[in-house]
Amino acid sequence: MIEIEHKDAIINTFILFIQTAQAVLKSADAYLYRKANLSVIKLIALQALDKNNGVMTPSELAEWTQTERHNITALVQRMKRDDLVKSERSSKDKRIVHISLTDKGREVLERSMPAAREIKDLIMSSITEDEAALIASKLRVLRKNAFDTLGQMSFHIKKWPE
Numbered sequence: 001m002i003e004i005e006h007k008d009a010i011i012n013t014f015i016l017f018i019q020t021a022q023a024v025l026k027s028a029d030a031y032l033y034r035k036a037n038l039s040v041i042k043l044i045a046l047q048a049l050d051k052n053n054g055v056m057t058p059s060e061l062a063e064w065t066q067t068e069r070h071n072i073t074a075l076v077q078r079m080k081r082d083d084l085v086k087s088e089r090s091s092k093d094k095r096i097v098h099i100s101l102t103d104k105g106r107e108v109l110e111r112s113m114p115a116a117r118e119i120k121d122l123i124m125s126s127i128t129e130d131e132a133a134l135i136a137s138k139l140r141v142l143r144k145n146a147f148d149t150l151g152q153m154s155f156h157i158k159k160w161p162e
Helices: 009-036 040-051 058-065 069-081 103-124 129-159
Strands: 085-089 097-101
Touching: 009 040, 009 103, 040 058, 040 069, 040 097, 040 103, 058 069, 058 097, 069 085, 097 103
Parallel strands: none
Antiparallel strands: 085 097
16 A cells, blocks of 8 residues: 655645545445445445335446446446346436346345445444544535536536537
8 A cells, every 4th residue: 555645734635535435435436346246336326226116227326326327338348248137228218228127136235234234344343433424524515616627527528518
């Protein structure tokens, strides 16, 4: 592990946050794949579908997983290949596609949850409930700031071609 020290505490914290986020994602991906043969993004997509009565549009799934729309298309294709989801055009509006959780997708989600809880326990083991609440509060602020920044950037990007 490389520690980057900067004289600005906010920059240090930002770098540490990015490094931590990447390390947690890599650890969770490796652990879930080894224990449940499932990636974090597939687990999140399965959870999203499950929480939304088993059906979502690709746009809704992209928003839920914070994934670009073109990456969701590839993810859905991989999940269809694994028989975790199916996709169907809406009978009312053929432009709309519905992604549905299959029975196998529900089973895989249920089987993977113990591994997801294990990785959460391993990574969060030294954090108390009070510390977790404080971290969650600060992460919500960071997430809001990031989304606000993204919204401002996409607004400006839309204006560039003019």
